[in-house]
Amino acid sequence: MPNAVVSQSGGPTGVINASLVGVIEETHKYSEIDNLYGAIHAVEGIVKEDFIDLKKLGADVLEELAASPSSALGSSRAKPDAEYCEKILNVFKKRDIHYFFYIGGNDSANTCYIINNMASAAGYELRSFHIPKTVDNDLLVTDHCPGYGTAAKFVACALMGDDLDNRALPGIKIDVIMGRHAGFLTAASVLGKQRPNDGPHLVYVPERTVSMDKFCSDVESVYKKLGRCLVAVSEGICDTDGVVWAQKTAAQEEKDAHGNIQLSGSGSLADFLAAQAKTRVDIRRVRADTFGYLQRSFAGLQSPVDVTEARNCGRQAVIYSKSENSGSVAIRRTAGGKDYAVELFRTELANVAEKTKSMPDEFINAEGNGITNAFVEYAMPLVGPLPKTQYLGDYPRV
Amino acid sequence: MPNAVVSQSGGPTGVINASLVGVIEETHKYSEIDNLYGAIHAVEGIVKEDFIDLKKLGADVLEELAASPSSALGSSRAKPDAEYCEKILNVFKKRDIHYFFYIGGNDSANTCYIINNMASAAGYELRSFHIPKTVDNDLLVTDHCPGYGTAAKFVACALMGDDLDNRALPGIKIDVIMGRHAGFLTAASVLGKQRPNDGPHLVYVPERTVSMDKFCSDVESVYKKLGRCLVAVSEGICDTDGVVWAQKTAAQEEKDAHGNIQLSGSGSLADFLAAQAKTRVDIRRVRADTFGYLQRSFAGLQSPVDVTEARNCGRQAVIYSKSENSGSVAIRRTAGGKDYAVELFRTELANVAEKTKSMPDEFINAEGNGITNAFVEYAMPLVGPLPKTQYLGDYPRV
Numbered sequence A, B: 001m002p003n004a005v006v007s008q009s010g011g012p013t014g015v016i017n018a019s020l021v022g023v024i025e026e027t028h029k030y031s032e033i034d035n036l037y038g039a040i041h042a043v044e045g046i047v048k049e050d051f052i053d054l055k056k057l058g059a060d061v062l063e064e065l066a067a068s069p070s071s072a073l074g075s076s077r078a079k080p081d082a083e084y085c086e087k088i089l090n091v092f093k094k095r096d097i098h099y100f101f102y103i104g105g106n107d108s109a110n111t112c113y114i115i116n117n118m119a120s121a122a123g124y125e126l127r128s129f130h131i132p133k134t135v136d137n138d139l140l141v142t143d144h145c146p147g148y149g150t151a152a153k154f155v156a157c158a159l160m161g162d163d164l165d166n167r168a169l170p171g172i173k174i175d176v177i178m179g180r181h182a183g184f185l186t187a188a189s190v191l192g193k194q195r196p197n198d199g200p201h202l203v204y205v206p207e208r209t210v211s212m213d214k215f216c217s218d219v220e221s222v223y224k225k226l227g228r229c230l231v232a233v234s235e236g237i238c239d240t241d242g243v244v245w246a247q248k249t250a251a252q253e254e255k256d257a258h259g260n261i262q263l264s265g266s267g268s269l270a271d272f273l274a275a276q277a278k279t280r281v282d283i284r285r286v287r288a289d290t291f292g293y294l295q296r297s298f299a300g301l302q303s304p305v306d307v308t309e310a311r312n313c314g315r316q317a318v319i320y321s322k323s324e325n326s327g328s329v330a331i332r333r334t335a336g337g338k339d340y341a342v343e344l345f346r347t348e349l350a351n352v353a354e355k356t357k358s359m360p361d362e363f364i365n366a367e368g369n370g371i372t373n374a375f376v377e378y379a380m381p382l383v384g385p386l387p388k389t390q391y392l393g394d395y396p397r398v
Helices: A016-027 A042-047 A059-067 A082-094 A106-121 A148-168 A184-190 A212-226 A245-249 A268-280 A304-323 A373-383 B016-027 B042-047 B059-066 B082-094 B106-121 B148-168 B184-190 B212-226 B245-249 B268-280 B304-323 B373-383
Strands: A003-008 A036-039 A051-053 A097-104 A127-132 A172-177 A202-204 A229-234 A286-290 A326-335 A341-347 B003-008 B036-039 B051-053 B097-104 B127-132 B172-177 B202-204 B229-234 B286-290 B326-335 B341-347
Touching: A003 A016, A003 A042, A016 A036, A016 A059, A016 A097, A016 A127, A016 A304, A036 A042, A042 A082, A059 A304, A082 A097, A082 A106, A097 A106, A097 A304, A106 A127, A106 A326, A127 A304, A148 A172, A148 A184, A148 A229, A148 A304, A148 A373, A172 A184, A172 A268, A184 A202, A184 A229, A184 A373, A202 A212, A212 A229, A212 A268, A229 A268, A245 A268, A268 A286, A268 B268, A286 B286, A304 A326, A304 A341, A304 A373, B003 B016, B003 B042, B016 B036, B016 B059, B016 B097, B016 B127, B016 B304, B036 B042, B042 B082, B082 B097, B082 B106, B097 B106, B097 B304, B106 B127, B106 B326, B127 B304, B148 B172, B148 B184, B148 B229, B148 B304, B148 B373, B172 B184, B172 B268, B184 B202, B184 B229, B184 B373, B202 B212, B212 B229, B212 B268, B229 B268, B245 B268, B268 B286, B304 B326, B304 B341, B304 B373
Parallel strands: A003 A036, A003 A097, A097 A127, A127 A326, A172 A229, A172 A286, A202 A229, B003 B036, B003 B097, B097 B127, B127 B326, B172 B229, B172 B286, B202 B229
Antiparallel strands: A036 A051, A326 A341, B036 B051, B326 B341
16 A cells, blocks of 8 residues: 655745645545655655654644644755655655655755656656745745745734834834745735825835935935834845845855855844934934744734635645646635635646746836735735724824 | 823833723713823823824724724823923813823833822822833732733744744744843743743743853753754843843944833844854854844734733723822732632832832742743733644654
């Protein structure tokens, strides 16, 4: 009887466990799959045969699991090369694993792709399926990625609160949000705006370069008009020479396995931008926060739509594995706005592997310092309803 | 007919608007109070007669208001001296204001106290009531402060997520949490712990000094044992010479109106601690986050108990004003654990004004790097139930 393995890779999200639950519950329906192994710490767990038995988990555990943030099987930043993938395939052969479900980003899709090709070449029957997840929302083909809606909800709620805080104690406030190449998550900062002059008043995403002069004069201009200014900035924001600001400001230049410098887990970019604004604008009260890991792993704050879609993507991968050899699960939006609806479809692994998507031009304003209503229409259904807030400072005086 | 004024001072919280709603709804019941003015930006609004009419707000607005984070009337960091209070009293006389409700911390209680004494000396009939709020939970007399439970819930949910994130991608993670002199909010980092070895593994509060050597050796020791380490640190953490680490590390030394250096709104302490740990412990993956303003103003994440108590404190201030000249509303815990219950009582303004409370010794472990179960029993009812999470990495291997 063939076995299956599932694992989770890359940065955790708030719903990657919901996708795992989708895989588990759908697998229960197929008697032709014997064991469903959960590999601990992704490909590292596969090569070490560090497996747990996922079919043993009870219904209660599965529901708690679907609601838990982060990757319950553990994760890995490893980017397997051909030799590494060979080791994985050897474990598959040894353990009679003929189904491989991999929940992750574009690197994970690529790992699926490499291993599946190797298996084909070796004449080994393997069904490899990629289940998309990323808070960055930067995968190709799919309309949006599971994990994005939940992280976007965190960012939207944070900015709603921070804008009210900035109204209460006015000044300049700069929030640095995750996003190395794609500005989707930073753009979500505008989703909770309810009143005229609600912040963020300026939004900078990696899709547009900005000079420090332009940044400071933008801030100064808003501050002179409103007496306060709330700014959302992607960690991947680039100077006009194309170099990321974080690289110019970082004391340390730690690089990950992919050769990227560390952007998250440090407040240095936020502090640098705050110092620049303070120097330029005549105001003492300048504050900066870096949202860090809270935006991707926070307990008890999921987008319901995101959870459902993540779970369905996991189930769908198992369904596809009955009739197809490989693929990545993708989401197609069939209706927008209040009638928001989606359907899932299969795309080739090669269409997703190693590729990333940026925000389309129509989501960014002409000046490159704000987000358009087209983005709000796109993103709002993924986040779900946000709380309505009250601020009284604009009520008529007596 | 006498009028009343209410305003909000100091750092915003997640439920300071619930206290405002309590004042408004209770005032509606008393025909002897004519207008209820809301002063915009606290004492600054009073001296400028920058008032709105709070009795005009409809029931729907009040419910949205009670659920909104931050101070809906705006706030102020001003600390009025005698001359300033004289101006306030003059406005009270001019506007026939005979009821003063002030929602804030110990400085606000002091402002109430000064103005009330001035009014008595001048033979002006004034009822001055302080309604407690602070995320720091550092007011005297009261068992706990409205605003604390909601901020503690944010911190607990953040650490629950961050601990699962740290399990998924192990390393050293340092979280810097608000708290200049009191460690209550940082201590809340332990409230979501569910499994053996759940983090935070080390917690440092301002009530105990710590040398950088001790900090690093603690982190090293946990890392060697668990292969990861999650640390919660108060922004007010002090070196063994009594100087706050943030002061030793801050490039800038901005001071507020009270002569305190800026601790929040900068990532420099977190980055400094991360750099120290990285130098000392042989590991590349060290990350640091500073929770910043998110922990005090985040939309849609209130503790239900906290909201109810904050609202009741606002109502009770109005009730006391019928029969008493002045006071601060305080909370007495009449039962703990599952039977948690409180009653409100009045204390003299002088008992609360300008004073702060630290965590009692029994809440901190002997080594000064952890939080005891006595704290958990104290704080858990204030936060309310936290989500149960699942991590699968400790399940038996197959």
